Amino acid sequence: MIPDVELALCLGILPALVVARLLYKTSALRILLKFLQSLEERCYLCQSYKVPQFDENSRENQLYRKVSTYLESLPSLDDSDFTDLVSGARPNDVVLHLSRSQVVRDKFMGARLSWTNERAEEGLEGRAFVLKIRGKDRKRILQPYLQHIFQVSDEIQEKRKEARLFVNLGRGGSAADGSRQWGSVPLSHPATMDTVLMDVDQKNKVKADLEQFLKSKQYYQRLGRVWRRSYLLHGAPGTGKSTFAVAMAKFLGFDVYDLNLSGVRNDSDLKALLIQTTSRSVIVVEDLDRFFSTASGTSASVSGVLDFMDGIVSCCREEQIMIFTMTSREGVDAAAIRPGRIDVQINFPLCDLAMVKALAGTYLGVKEHKLFPQVEEAIQAGPGMSPAHVGELLLANKGSPSRALKAVIGAVQQAQVEARGKGEGAKAGEKLTGSRSGRSTDELGDSGSLFCRESVHTVREFRKLYGLFKLGSRRRDDSMDLGSIDLKEALTDKNDGPK
CATH class of the missing domain: 3.40.50.300 (P-loop containing nucleotide triphosphate hydrolases)
Structure with a gap:
């Protein structure tokens, strides 16, 4: 009888060991545990809270961002069957992110909680996190749990210091x-x-x-x-x-x-x-x-x-x-x-010598250079250049500080020539306009006159001819008067002759 009992025990233990090994080596044990957890949650009365990504006015819900940051730090997220990998703020930085319809569990003050990433309600944009708490634990842990989320997310954000554009x-x-x-x-x-x-x-x-x-x-x-x-x-x-x-x-x-x-x-x-x-x-x-x-x-x-x-x-x-x-x-x-x-x-402001020196130190790695006095002289005489322009010139000639500074001097001098050309053109136009308006005013004596310069010359010529005509007529009158006086004198002398 004893050998039969031992044989029966061996025959019963061996299948159990095979099943246990099968469950341990495969995901069957995890599936079984998840099924038991889900069955336990269904047996309890739970309260659900939804955290939408945007409110009814399309404003971003700051609580959603804090919850997302908090869930990314949970160890249970690493143990999930699937999750999203998202690039972080820094290069080569990867962050775990709760995927759609994924459930992640948490523990706080002896209570069990679960989070789910779901689609937002109809009429709202984006996603929503759904928090489930057992009814008996709701009043005891809800407010402390939310404060815990705020504190942890703020600490994480302070470490990351990730700003967004x-x-x-x-x-x-x-x-x-x-x-x-x-x-x-x-x-x-x-x-x-x-x-x-x-x-x-x-x-x-x-x-x-x-x-x-x-x-x-x-x-x-x-x-x-x-x-x-x-x-x-x-x-x-x-x-x-x-x-x-x-x-x-x-x-x-x-x-x-x-x-x-x-x-x-x-x-x-x-x-x-x-x-x-x-x-x-x-x-x-x-x-x-x-x-x-x-x-x-x-x-x-x-x-x-x-x-x-x-x-x-x-x-x-x-x-x-x-x-x-x-x-x-x-x-x-x-x-x-x-x-x-x-x-x-x-x-x-535009660049002065101090700015050029600072840019040269940043782009070229030089603090002093023999061309700095020429740079200062060119900047003081010129219209000035923007730091972006100077930076581009230094960057293009970063292999040679002398060539880079000569490029800056040449660009400033070129800007001086262009500005001087524009200024001389404007002065020439003003001088030409002023001289024309001055001649018209001097010649006509009335800036509002409608006569042109050719009309003025015509009037002057007419006046000269009119003056010559009057002078000629006056001379003829004078000669006639003189002749009449001589005739009278001759007649008088003739009449007064010897009797």
Whole structure:
């Protein structure tokens, strides 16, 4: 009997070991565990919460972004059967992202939770995260769990410091029709406050002003003002206005909204764009002077842009920076740059010797050179060059500092010749116009006369002929008078002769 029992046990254990090995080596065990978890969740009453990507006004839901960042950090996302691989902000950086219809589980304060990535409700754009919590745990952990998500996502974003660049898509929609008008990419521009070319004192003043702005929320609220600050960057093309705007955004860690006014259909479209922006962002509007000079009824109006700058709609977001660029302030309505609409104005000049030396140090790696005095002499006598132009010349001749600086001197001298030629042409035209107008006035004595120069000469010739005619007639009269006097005298002498 004992051998039979042992045989029976062996025959029973061996299949069990084969099944266990099969379950361990394959995904059958995982499938079984997931089935049991799903069955357990169905047996409990659960409460669901949906976090949409956009609200009914097509504004981005900041909670959705925070939840997405938090879920990407969960270890359970690595153990999922499938997930999305998304490129990160840095080169060769890959981030795990919750895929469509994927379920990821989490634990918090002894409670089990699950997240699902689903399509948003009908009428809303984008996706939505769905959170499921057991009914008995809902009141106990919901608020602490959300605070935990905020804290973790903020810490991750602080480590990443990934800013994004938004551009208006030009679809011509509005906030009411649910269309999203901003598209975004990672802000990968390399400019920083340290690399931007600017006077050191002025740069430090701007940095101090930005830092003070970040700390002034309660101060702005006490004043009853919107927590926003506006900057006007004005200067010739190529002086670094756009680059400095990006450097300001990266210094603050804010997103950038690059607004193209030519892609705005009307004032309502402009308001919708502003509503869809977020806090902690920089709104950049370039070439504002060109818009004011060419504004027409086919796009946003001047009054619409002025309302965009400081109207009621501009109060929809706080902790924002607005940056406007202009080539020149001449001819721009004073209402557009008055205090309140523009808080700080920064001028970006053309290159002087200090800027050329700084560019030479960056592009060529030289701090002193024998050609610097000639560069200074050429710059002082010339109309000036933009830092972008000088930088391109130095970059094209980076292999030879002497050749690069000679190229700068030659370009400045060429600009001098062109400017001198234009100036002499303008002076010659003014001199010719002035001389003609002076002769007409001197000859006619009345600048409003309609006589031409040929008419004046004709009148003069006529006057000369008339004078000669009168002189000839006067001489004839005189000769006749003399003859009559002689005749009278002869007759008198004859009559008075000897009797």
